[in-house]
Amino acid sequence: MWQYMTPGIPDEYFVRGNVPMTKEEIRVLSISKLRLKEDSVVWDIGAGTGSVSVEAALISKKGVVYSIEKEEEGVRLINENIKKFNVENVVVVGGLAPDALLDLPSPDRVFIGGTGDKMYQIFDIVTTKLKEDGVVVVNGITLDTAYSAHHYFKQRLFTVQTICVNVSVSKEAGNKTMMISQNPVYIITVKREG
Known part of the structure; x- marks a missing residue:
């Protein structure tokens, strides 16, 4: 289904429903910030x-991706997309974080696309279980999420970089082309210092 070595699967290739999806351009940047290896263990x-x-499973072919989702519809969609893209190294974990994380193996890389109201509890588990050279990428659409994530990890002596991404995508309007802007997204990249 996806024959390229780079991330950036078009959004319309995925089976979608009423659960959030990280859009293509943001996904490309977030995955790039994760610095995935062929054998990465990813949450x-x-x-x-x-x-x-x-996308992480396609890059980390010898690794394992643990896909944690609390919504039943999301779990169903993840399973459909696993089949569609023929990836065999994704383990779907249906449940609410942070509890759903407790029995998972320690990750090399963690992508956090949503935390609900359990942000700090999730961060606590992630920082406890993250391997020594691990990388965490947090996506947020609010200033509150960006500030909270940046502050939390900085206080725990992680190296933190936050970028704000504003993407506009072209759309045909009659015989003209206009740019439609999407919501800005904060991408917070976290690494252990030293």
């Missing part, structure tokens, strides 16, 4: 449709 927390899980 995708708040996986939605599984778009990040699928």
Whole structure:
């Protein structure tokens, strides 16, 4: 289904429903910030449709991606997208984080696309279980999420970089082309110092 070595599967390739999905351009940047290796153990927390899980699994072919999602519809969509893209190294974990994370193996990389109202509890588990050279990428659409994530990890002596991404996508309007802007997204990249 996806024959390229780079991330960036078009959104319309995924089976979608009424759960959030990390859009293509944001997904490309977020996956790039994860610095995935061929054998990475990845947690995708708040996986939605599984778009990040699928792309991570295609890159980390010898690794395992744990796709954590609390919504039943999301779990169904993740399973459909796993089949559609023929990835066999994704383990779907239906449940609410942070409890759903407790029995998972320690990750090399963590993508956090959603935390609900359990942000700090999830961050606590992630920082406890993250491997020594691990990387965490948090996506947020509010200033509150960006500030909270940045502050939390900085206080725990992680190296933190936050970028704000504004994407506009072209759309035909009669015989003209206009640019339609999407919501800005904060991408917070976290690494252990030293």
